Amino acid sequence: MFKQLNKDFPASIVVFFVAIPLCLGIALASGAPLFSGLIAGIIGGIVVGAISGSSVGVSGPAAGLAAIVLAAISNIGYENLLLAVVIGGILQIIFGLLKAGIIGYYFPNSVIKGMLTGIGIIIILKQIPHFFGYDNAPQGDWAFFQVDGENTFSEIFNMLNNVSPGATIIAIIGMTILVLWEAVLSKKGKFFKLVQGPLVAVVAGIVYYLVTKDSETFAISADHLVNVPVPDSFDSFVGQFTLPSFEMIGTMEIWVVGFTIALVASLETLLCVEATDKLDPHRRTTPTNRELFAQGTGNVLSGLIGGLPITQVIVRSSANIQSGGQTKLSAILHGFLLLISILIIPNILNYIPLSVLAAILFLVGYKLAKPALFKEMYLKGWKQSVPFIVTVIGIVFGDLLIGISLGLLVGIVVILIKSYQNSHFLHIENVEDGGKTVKMTLAEEVTFINKGAIMKELNKLEENSYLVMDVSKTRYLDNDIVEILDDFKVKAEERNIDIKIISERGIIENPKSYYEFFQKPKPA
Structure with a gap:
C-alpha cells in the first residue's frame, strides 16, 4: 500500500483542503455542531478508508443527508439523532452481509455519467459566490433551494452586489497557480509533481490574508475564512464530542430515522462507487458489499462519538482521482491530516480564505462536467442522451436523489419503448x-x-x-x-x-x- 506514497500523499493534501470546508459546511447546513462534520470526515477517512475495498473512494459527511439530519434534529434532538446514526450503521452492516451491494450495478451508465456531470455543474455554480467573497450559504449546501432561503441562481445574482475585492483577487491568483501548475509546471520536474498546486494556492491565500488584513479595501473578512472550532484546552476539546442517548432506542421514530439514514446513505454510496470506478484510470472494481460493511462500521463509530452520518462522496473522491491518488492510503492520510490539523494547527486553518478553496473546487467541477461529454452523449443517440440530460437537470434544480430517480425513471421508460419495439x-x-x-x-x-x-x-x-x-x-x-x-x-x-x-x-x-x-x- 505504501508503494504509491509519492502519489497518494500529495493527493491526500488536496482532498484534505477540499474536505475541511465541506465537513464544516455540511454540519452547518444540517443544523449540527461544526465539530460533528469534522468527526465524520476523520472517521470516513481513517476507519472507512481502512476497511473499504475502494482504491480511490473517499468517505465523509454527505450533502445528500443534510436535509434528513436537519429535520431529525428539529424533531428528536441531536443526541437522539446520533442514536439513529448508530442504528443506521448497524443496518448498513446487515445490508452488506446480505449482499445488497449488487443494487448499484442496476443503474444505467447514462444516469451515472449524468450524476457526475450534474455534480460538476453544481460545484461550479455553488462556488461562484464563494469565489467572489459572498458567503451567505454554507459550503456543502448543494440543494437548489438553500438553507438560507435562496436558491442556486438567486445566490449568484445577490453576489453581484456584494463582491469582495480581496477575496476575488486571491481567488484569481489561486486559480492562476492551479492552472499554471497543472498545465506547465507539473511537467518541469519531480518537485512540481510532489508539491501539489492546491497546497501552493492555499499557502498563497494564507500569506495574502496576513499581509492585507489591516487594509480597508483588500482585506478578507473573517466570515470568508475557514472556521474550524478552536478549543481552549484539552478538556474543551474532549467536550466537543457528544454521546448518543439510548433512552429512546425502543421508539419507532428513532428507528424510522435510522432506517432512512441507512437506506439513503447506502444508495448514495453505491452510486458514488459506480461513478468512482468509472473515473478510476485503472478501472478497478470496488466490492460493493464490503463497501456497505465499511460504511456501516464508520456510521456506528461516528454516531457513538457525536459525528454526522457518512457516505462515500463524489466530490472528495473525484478530487482524489484528479490529484493522482492511487490507493486507499490517500483517503486514510486525508483523515489523519484532518485529525492532526484540528489538534495542532486549528488557528492556521482559520487563515485560509474560502475563495481559494472555491478555486480548487472550480477545477474539480470542470473536470466532472467537461463540455466534450455533452457532445459525446449526444452522438450516442437519444437512448443515452435523454436519461443523461434529465439526470443533470434533476440534480441542478433538485438534489442528487431527485436527479438519479428521474434519470432512472427515464431509463426504464427507454427500456420499455425498446422492448415494445423489439418484441x-x-x-x-x-x-x-x-x-x-x-x-x-x-x-x-x-x-x-x-x-x-x-x-x-x-x-x-x-x-x-x-x-x-x-x-x-x-x-x-x-x-x-x-x-x-x-x-x-x-x-x-x-x-x-x-x-x-x-x-x-x-x-x-x-x-x-x-x-x-x-x-x-x-x-x-
Whole structure:
C-alpha cells in the first residue's frame, strides 16, 4: 500500500483542503455542531478508508443527508439523532452481509455519467459566490433551494452586489497557480509533481490574508475564512464530542430515522462507487458489499462519538482521482491530516480564505462536467442522451436523489419503448397464388410489455392471409401474450386467416386453444 506514497500523499493534501470546508459546511447546513462534520470526515477517512475495498473512494459527511439530519434534529434532538446514526450503521452492516451491494450495478451508465456531470455543474455554480467573497450559504449546501432561503441562481445574482475585492483577487491568483501548475509546471520536474498546486494556492491565500488584513479595501473578512472550532484546552476539546442517548432506542421514530439514514446513505454510496470506478484510470472494481460493511462500521463509530452520518462522496473522491491518488492510503492520510490539523494547527486553518478553496473546487467541477461529454452523449443517440440530460437537470434544480430517480425513471421508460419495439420481427412473403404469407418471429423473452406491439401487427393482417408464428427461439412467453392469441383466434376465423405455430413443442395449424398448446409439456 505504501508503494504509491509519492502519489497518494500529495493527493491526500488536496482532498484534505477540499474536505475541511465541506465537513464544516455540511454540519452547518444540517443544523449540527461544526465539530460533528469534522468527526465524520476523520472517521470516513481513517476507519472507512481502512476497511473499504475502494482504491480511490473517499468517505465523509454527505450533502445528500443534510436535509434528513436537519429535520431529525428539529424533531428528536441531536443526541437522539446520533442514536439513529448508530442504528443506521448497524443496518448498513446487515445490508452488506446480505449482499445488497449488487443494487448499484442496476443503474444505467447514462444516469451515472449524468450524476457526475450534474455534480460538476453544481460545484461550479455553488462556488461562484464563494469565489467572489459572498458567503451567505454554507459550503456543502448543494440543494437548489438553500438553507438560507435562496436558491442556486438567486445566490449568484445577490453576489453581484456584494463582491469582495480581496477575496476575488486571491481567488484569481489561486486559480492562476492551479492552472499554471497543472498545465506547465507539473511537467518541469519531480518537485512540481510532489508539491501539489492546491497546497501552493492555499499557502498563497494564507500569506495574502496576513499581509492585507489591516487594509480597508483588500482585506478578507473573517466570515470568508475557514472556521474550524478552536478549543481552549484539552478538556474543551474532549467536550466537543457528544454521546448518543439510548433512552429512546425502543421508539419507532428513532428507528424510522435510522432506517432512512441507512437506506439513503447506502444508495448514495453505491452510486458514488459506480461513478468512482468509472473515473478510476485503472478501472478497478470496488466490492460493493464490503463497501456497505465499511460504511456501516464508520456510521456506528461516528454516531457513538457525536459525528454526522457518512457516505462515500463524489466530490472528495473525484478530487482524489484528479490529484493522482492511487490507493486507499490517500483517503486514510486525508483523515489523519484532518485529525492532526484540528489538534495542532486549528488557528492556521482559520487563515485560509474560502475563495481559494472555491478555486480548487472550480477545477474539480470542470473536470466532472467537461463540455466534450455533452457532445459525446449526444452522438450516442437519444437512448443515452435523454436519461443523461434529465439526470443533470434533476440534480441542478433538485438534489442528487431527485436527479438519479428521474434519470432512472427515464431509463426504464427507454427500456420499455425498446422492448415494445423489439418484441418480434415481421417478414412478409409473397405466394404464387397472390395471397400473403406473414411470418412473425418472436424474441427470446416476450412479456406483457409487448402486448401493444403484437396486437398492432395482428390487427394489420389482411383477409385470406396466412400467418406463420415462429416461437421456437422464445424462452419465455408471458400468459398475457397467449391470451392475446386466444382472443385473436375469433377474428382470424371471421377474416379467413389461417395460423401456423412453430415451436419447440411442435408445429400446429389453427390450434383450438393456444393456452393448452403452450401449456403442454415439451417433448422429451
